[in-house]
Amino acid sequence: MKAHLASAVAPVVTANGAEVRVEHVSKRFGGVVAVDDVSFAVAAGEAVAVIGPNGAGKSSLLKVLSGTYRPDSGRIHVAGRRTDVLSPQAVARHGVSLAHQVPRAFPNLTVRENVMIGALSGRPGHRQGAIGGVEEILSLCDLAGKADVPAIRLRLLDLKRLELARALSTNPSLIMLDEVTAGLNGSDLRDVIELIRGIHAQGRTLLLVEHVEGVVGTLVDRVVVLDWGRVIAEGSPTDVAADPRVREA
Amino acid sequence: MNATSTTTTTATAPTARRGVRLLGSPFPWPLPAWTGVLGLAVLAGVGTRADVALSRYQLDVATTLLAFVALAQGWNVLAGYGGQFSLGVSAFVGTGAYAAGLSQLHLSLAYPVAMVVAGGCGGLLALVLAWPLLRLRGDYFTIGTLAAALALQAWVINWSFAGGSTGISLPLQSTPGPVAVFRLACVVAGLALATTFYVARSHFGLRLKAVRDHEAAAIGLGVSAFGHRLAALVISGVLGGLVGGVVAMQQVSFEPVGMLGLGWTVNALLMTIVGGIGTLVGPVVGTVVVYYFLTKQLAGFQSLSIVIEGVLLIGVVRFAPRGLWPLITGLPAQANRLLRQRARARPRP
Numbered sequence: 001m002k003a004h005l006a007s008a009v010a011p012v013v014t015a016n017g018a019e020v021r022v023e024h025v026s027k028r029f030g031g032v033v034a035v036d037d038v039s040f041a042v043a044a045g046e047a048v049a050v051i052g053p054n055g056a057g058k059s060s061l062l063k064v065l066s067g068t069y070r071p072d073s074g075r076i077h078v079a080g081r082r083t084d085v086l087s088p089q090a091v092a093r094h095g096v097s098l099a100h101q102v103p104r105a106f107p108n109l110t111v112r113e114n115v116m117i118g119a120l121s122g123r124p125g126h127r128q129g130a131i132g133g134v135e136e137i138l139s140l141c142d143l144a145g146k147a148d149v150p151a152i153r154l155r156l157l158d159l160k161r162l163e164l165a166r167a168l169s170t171n172p173s174l175i176m177l178d179e180v181t182a183g184l185n186g187s188d189l190r191d192v193i194e195l196i197r198g199i200h201a202q203g204r205t206l207l208l209v210e211h212v213e214g215v216v217g218t219l220v221d222r223v224v225v226l227d228w229g230r231v232i233a234e235g236s237p238t239d240v241a242a243d244p245r246v247r248e249a
Numbered sequence: 250m251n252a253t254s255t256t257t258t259t260a261t262a263p264t265a266r267r268g269v270r271l272l273g274s275p276f277p278w279p280l281p282a283w284t285g286v287l288g289l290a291v292l293a294g295v296g297t298r299a300d301v302a303l304s305r306y307q308l309d310v311a312t313t314l315l316a317f318v319a320l321a322q323g324w325n326v327l328a329g330y331g332g333q334f335s336l337g338v339s340a341f342v343g344t345g346a347y348a349a350g351l352s353q354l355h356l357s358l359a360y361p362v363a364m365v366v367a368g369g370c371g372g373l374l375a376l377v378l379a380w381p382l383l384r385l386r387g388d389y390f391t392i393g394t395l396a397a398a399l400a401l402q403a404w405v406i407n408w409s410f411a412g413g414s415t416g417i418s419l420p421l422q423s424t425p426g427p428v429a430v431f432r433l434a435c436v437v438a439g440l441a442l443a444t445t446f447y448v449a450r451s452h453f454g455l456r457l458k459a460v461r462d463h464e465a466a467a468i469g470l471g472v473s474a475f476g477h478r479l480a481a482l483v484i485s486g487v488l489g490g491l492v493g494g495v496v497a498m499q500q501v502s503f504e505p506v507g508m509l510g511l512g513w514t515v516n517a518l519l520m521t522i523v524g525g526i527g528t529l530v531g532p533v534v535g536t537v538v539v540y541y542f543l544t545k546q547l548a549g550f551q552s553l554s555i556v557i558e559g560v561l562l563i564g565v566v567r568f569a570p571r572g573l574w575p576l577i578t579g580l581p582a583q584a585n586r587l588l589r590q591r592a593r594a595r596p597r598p
Contacts, residue, residue: 066469092471104466106459117459120452121471170471 019044019205020065020174025074025084026229027057027064034060035071036229044079044173047206049216049237052226058209059101061226062176065207066098067091079173092170095123099167101179103159105151112138112147114162115169122170134169141165141195157188164195175199177208181215193219288442295435308427309499310545315434316495317520317540319441321532323488324517329527330448331481332461334387337378337394338517340401341371341486343509345493347405350417350503353424360425364433364494371490375483383478386464395514402509416504419497430499437491442533444484449529457481516540519558523565525572534574 020042027035034057042048050058063069065076067088076084083091097118106114115134138144141161146154151162160180167175181192193215200206200219210216216223216237223240225233233243240246303311320338328334348370349363358366378397385393406414425433448454459467460474468474497503516539524535539558547554569576 068465068469088468089471089473092469098469100466104463104469106462106466108462109455109458113455113458116452117456117467117472118470121456123471166466166470 019046019079020207021075021077022065023075023077025061025064025071025076027060027069027071029060033229035064037074038226038229038231039074040224040231040234042174042205042207044205045203046222047200047208047220048222048224049220050207050209050224050226051211051216051240056226057229058226059178060229062098062178062207062209065174065176066096068098089121092118092172093121093123095171095173096176097122097167097170097172097174098176098178099163099180101182103163105154105159105162105166107152108150110148110150111143111154111158111162111165114151115143115165118166118169119171123172133171137165137168140198141168142191156183157191160184160188160192161195164192164199168199172204174205174207177206177210179209179211181210189215288439288446291439305427308431310541312427312431312434312495312499314536314540315431315438316492316499317516317536318438318533319434319488319495320492320513320517321520321524321536322441322445323485323492325521325526325528325532326445326448326488327481327485329521330445330454330457330461331478333478333481334391335394335482335485336391336511336514336518337398338485338489338514339509339511340378340394340398341374341489342493342496342513343401343405343505344374345371345490346497346503346508347411347417347493348490349494349497350419351411353419354417357420357423360423360429360433360498363498364437364491367494367497368487368491371493372483372487374490375486376479378486379479379482383475383482398509398511398514402505405505405509412504414504414506416502416508418502421501424501425498427499430495433498434495437488437495440491441488442529444488445529445532448481448484453477453480519562521572523561523573525574525576528572528574531572531574534577535572538573 022041023039025035025038026033036057038057038061040048050061052058060069064071064084065078067083067086067090071084074084075082078091078094078096081094083094083096086094106117109117112134115137119134119137135144138147141164143158143161143165146158151159154162163180164177167177177196180196181189184192196206196208196215196219206220208215208220220237223233223235223237224231225240225243225246233240233246235243320342323341324335324338345367349360349367352358352363352366353360378394382390382393382397405411411417448457456467456472457477457480459470459472460477464474493508496508520535520539521532522535523539524533525531539561543554543558543561547557565572
């Protein structure tokens with residue numbers, strides 16, 4: 001299975017060195033500081049998890065990275081380009097995509113059409129043969145049999161798969177997953193974890209926000225811990241789990 | 250998931266799904282834009298023979314019908330495919346009519362050129378209105394369009410250059426005859442149908458539908474929501490302007506209360522919603538039902554036709570919210586489902 005996933009889509013060629021560089025990024029909502037002077041870097045092809053308690057600013061951080069929120073201060077570089085000054089659609093076209101915790105499918109469009117949107121609008125240089133790419137993404141995400149079903153008729157597991165497929169459709173070099181395993185358990189959870197592993201195996205940089213500890217431990221190389229909007233620890237999953245400050249949080 | 254089964258699906262999928270479907274949004278798109286152009290050609294062809302076949306009255310009815318088809322499709326593109334529920338249809342129709350009328354009166358333009366001016370001014374008005382209106386979403390956009398339409402009407406009523414509340418009359422020597430106006434209506438309706446075909450089937454239309462369904466999600470996939478909303482508004486503006494041009498030449502003399510009145514808006518909404526919003530054929534069906542069967546056939550009983558229109562709208566919204574055309578095309582599937590249920594209910598020997 002793993003071999004198939006890795007061979008289904010050719011690996012993405014990414015720039016050497018740091019793929020993502022976050023420098024002193026802050027984001028406030030009124031009086032609440034959601035993201036407070038956060039700095040970290042992710043190497044190309046690396047898988048990093050952002051963890052922390054509820055309200056720690058994890059999702060806000062991802063939305064700042066995706067361009068949905070503009071940071072109040074700080075800089076973000078992705079693949080050699082400053083992205084915090086770009087519009088959200090320009091960030092998406094630059095190769096950054098975000099899969100949301102609550103799937104955001106286009107309900108009246110079919111599964112294939114849902115995936116086509118990103119293939120047509122995403123990172124340039126990919127649109128040639130974008131349609132073929134769509135079929136590959138659909139089979140990678142195990143949605144090929146449901147390609148003509150309107151998204152409104154999908155059950156939760158397939159909606160999660162579609163959310164991942166759509167995040168993949170823009171051919172991102174950085175793919176961010178915001179608790180996509182939330183609400184899943186048993187074999188459904190294992191399926192989605194395998195799928196995330198397959199996406200990472202394509203050579204894409206992975207940044208995920210997760211609650212389920214098993215997911216974090218098996219998928220990522222490194223963990224960044226947020227609390228009250230600040231980075232309180234950083235390191236390998238086992239090191240971080242042993243850190244007293246993290247235990248406290 | 251297993252490797253062999255997924256590879257075979259991938260290989261056969263693109264070829265296996267070709268077929269003609271008028272509804273929904275299948276892929277690959279079975280009806281390319283040339284079908285719309287063909288429709289346009291057929292309509293124009295009918296137009297060339299119309300003078301022999303149709304009486305003056307029938308010609309007049311057909312012209313109005315075609316103008317309404319174009320108007321309903323313009324609103325359908327904006328509201329049905331773009332999700333922007335506009336109540337400003339009359340502003341574009343009125344602008345087109347006045348642009349055509351004034352350019353013929355004061356610049357002595359030939360009527361085909363005046364038509365182009367009408368469409369252009371409709372599009373230009375959409376561009377100007379986009380600046381404030383596209384900052385609004387949902388109900389606020391709707392109210393904004395209504396306010397713009399009413400403000401424009403109030404302004405034209407007081408605009409002495411355009412005749413104020415008495416309106417203007419086109420110069421008789423440059424006004425086309427009924428057959429020529431009918432042909433114009435054919436071309437405008439054909440253009441509207443071709444545009445709707447394009448919007449329904451193209452990649453542009455797919456992105457527009459994505460913006461309609463979930464704007465933030467579409468932006469996250471790299472779609473320019475502003476650009477697509479603007480394009481839908483301009484398309485509907487141009488079509489509204491062209492309809493205004495046709496109506497101006499058909500009526501010859503018009504005034505702002507009628508030409509910039511809410512009647513246009515109500516009709517475009519009613520026809521599209523009754524027929525089937527967000528479908529290709531629905532607005533055409535709706536136009537025939539509302540204009541031909543209700544307004545024209547019951548012309549002698551105006552209050553009755555208004556009552557029936559109201560009842561029809563309530564009935565459609567309550568019992569067939571997707572409109573009459575999806576109701577009709579859904580019948581075979583409905584019958585199939587019933588038959589299958591009955592077959593399942595029957596005990597097996």
